[in-house]
Amino acid sequence: MPLAQLKGLSGYLDAEQKKLLIERVTDAILSVEGEGLRPVTWVIIDDVPEGQWGVGGNTVSVNFLKNLASQQ
Template sequence: MPLINVKLIEDVFTPAQKTQIIEKLTDAMVEIEGENMRGVTWVYIEDIKQGDLGIGGKPLHAKDVHSLQRGEAA
């Protein structure tokens, strides 16, 4: 049974978006493994505190991700 662990910076995604992530990742696994695996496909979303995750040597915050979503430089 698959376990998908998704790590997100807190305050970036809404609860509705997180639900959508869970649904779509489950659908992707079912497409690969078959419908019988839907009931045993786990998706675990973990919120990471802003600044506790970094890329390119710089910590990321929700405002940085929101800037990227708008197509602006972070």
């Protein structure tokens, strides 16, 4: 039974983005493991509260991520 556990900063993705992420991660897993496992493939998104996520010794904020994403 495949399980993908994703962690992200709370407030960064809205409900529709999370739904799309779950669909695409599921599809990626099944492209390797086989379509027959769809009914038992789990994707869990854990939201980490702002202020409890850090990279390189710095706290990461939703605004920081949005600015970073817009640069691409």
